[in-house]
Every structure is written in structure tokens, then in C-alpha cells.
Amino acid sequence: MTALLQVDHVGRSFSGGLFSRRRTRAVADVDFTLSAEQPEVFAVIGESGSGKTTLARMVLAMTAPSEGAIRFQGRDLREIRSRRDRLDFMRHVQPIFQNPFEAFNPLKRVDRYLYAAAARFRGAATRVAAEAMADEALHQVGLSLAEVKGRFPHELSGGQLQRTAIARALIPRPALIVADEPVSMIDASLRMTVTNLFRTLRDELRVSIIYITHDLATAYYVSDRVIVMRQGEVVESGAAEQVLTVPRHPYSKLLKDSVLSIDGAWAGDALRSHAIP
Numbered sequence: 001m002t003a004l005l006q007v008d009h010v011g012r013s014f015s016g017g018l019f020s021r022r023r024t025r026a027v028a029d030v031d032f033t034l035s036a037e038q039p040e041v042f043a044v045i046g047e048s049g050s051g052k053t054t055l056a057r058m059v060l061a062m063t064a065p066s067e068g069a070i071r072f073q074g075r076d077l078r079e080i081r082s083r084r085d086r087l088d089f090m091r092h093v094q095p096i097f098q099n100p101f102e103a104f105n106p107l108k109r110v111d112r113y114l115y116a117a118a119a120r121f122r123g124a125a126t127r128v129a130a131e132a133m134a135d136e137a138l139h140q141v142g143l144s145l146a147e148v149k150g151r152f153p154h155e156l157s158g159g160q161l162q163r164t165a166i167a168r169a170l171i172p173r174p175a176l177i178v179a180d181e182p183v184s185m186i187d188a189s190l191r192m193t194v195t196n197l198f199r200t201l202r203d204e205l206r207v208s209i210i211y212i213t214h215d216l217a218t219a220y221y222v223s224d225r226v227i228v229m230r231q232g233e234v235v236e237s238g239a240a241e242q243v244l245t246v247p248r249h250p251y252s253k254l255l256k257d258s259v260l261s262i263d264g265a266w267a268g269d270a271l272r273s274h275a276i277p
Ligand SMILES: Nc1ncnc2c1ncn2[C@@H]1O[C@H](COP(=O)(O)OP(=O)(O)OP(=O)(O)O)[C@@H](O)[C@H]1O
Pocket: 014, 015, 024, 025, 026, 046, 047, 048, 049, 050, 051, 052, 053, 054, 055
């Protein structure tokens, strides 16, 4: 197997501050590989404080590991030093953040972000070229340039705005998208539309997606593989179906039971039977 991403026994500790001796071990010994040949939706599940965001930041080369190494297409992320290295890396690995209303400046029209990405990552030299790239990316997420052109963020719904953020991430034609809690700030009714997109992108554009979430139900429905994190460590990993329907670790069982007690039924089944094709 040729690896797209190798997360090789990675850990990250933080010191408690200038006068504190306490160190927080945010991530400890996380180890997984994504294949370059077979794109997948890979979910990282865990409660608040389990280390998910720290892991995402390390994969995005925004935080350096204190132990282990991360390689993307065989290249150690520590080798990213210059602006040019970073731009090249971002061409292949794109982030999607939690709150689309924070990702876009409220005073800036959203289409401008798409043109900027087209110019920066794909060398679009004219407005016409940039508009064509923006329109193509928007179609990949079920929107069109006509729907978002000239609009400010508050003129779009949370779901439309998050899909626009995904379109922006697609413009460079990345091989990997790291989506950190991408649906936690949008209406429950729109969550499946956005998460379902991940499968479409995997199949049609062959993009791999690291889907970071505390939401077991959407993870179960859209992911191929999952890891469950607790206090920085991976406590369970495997095929989504296996881990989320028959959890082995007490913590994963507890997580599943908490979904059960909220919804009255295992939300994975409920979602599956109401799956949007
Ligand atoms: N820059 C930092 N400095 C000090 N401690 C940090 C830093 N970043 C994260 N931590 C600590 O590391 C642990 C893991 O945090 P992290 O944000 O990765 O978890 P998370 O699972 O993403 O949580 P959430 O869902 O709330 O974002 C927490 O105890 C957090 O306080």
C-alpha cells in the first residue's frame, strides 16, 4: 500500500504555562495510515478534551508533534519550513473548521474567498477563470456560483455556508481534507446533507477525509473507519460498523449508550433508515 498519510506513534504535550509544572498530554501514541490508492472517510471520535483538535492541527502541520512523526505522501511534515513549502502542502491538504460563520468575514462577500483560492492555488489569472473554478467547486457540493455570488455570509444558511467552505477547500483539488467538527454548529436537519457530501467527494473526487466529531451517529453513517479517542489515546479503532455497533472498549460503550439515552434508539440505525441517497 502506498501511504497518503502516515501518523506514526504521534504524541503532543503542552506545558501548563510559565509558572506551572503540570503538563497536559493532549495526544499520546496515535498511529494510523491512510492509503493513497483507496480514499476513505476516516472518523476521529471523542468527547471534548480528548485530543481531537490537537491531532487535527498536527495533521494540518499547524502544531508540531512532541513525539513520533507525520508524513504526507512520504514527506515528514517537519520539513515544511518556507512559505512555498506551506503553500504546496496546502494544495494537497485542506482544512474545514467548525463554525462557518467564523471562517468567513461577515463584511466580505463569500464568492471572493473562492476567487482568492482559485488565484492562490490554481493560478487563475482572470476573474472569468476564477469564476469558472468557483462554479465547478460549488457544483461539487450541490450549489452554484449563481446561488452565492455577491452574497454576504449572513445571507446564506449555516448549511449553505459550510458547503461553500467545503467548495473553497476543494478548489486546490486536495487529496486530503481535515474537517474538525464541521457540522456541530449547523442545524441538525442539515447535518446529514453536509456529512453525506463526504462520501460523494470520496467516490467522485477521490478525496480522503478525516472527519473529527463527537457525534457518533453521523460518524457511523458516513465513515469507513473510525478511531475513538479518550484522554489523548486511541481506545478503539476499526471499521465504523464494527466499532460503533459492537463497541468493545467500556468508553466506546458508554459513548454509544449516551447516544441511546438521548435519542431513545441507536441513532445510527435511525439515520440509516432515513438515509438521504
Ligand atoms: N495550546 C494548548 N496549550 C495547553 N493545553 C492545550 C493546548 N491545546 C490543547 N490543550 C489541552 O489538550 C487537551 C486536548 O485538547 P483538544 O482541543 O485537542 O481536545 P478536543 O477533543 O478537540 O476537544 P474539543 O472538542 O473541546 O475541541 C485538553 O486538555 C486541552 O486543554
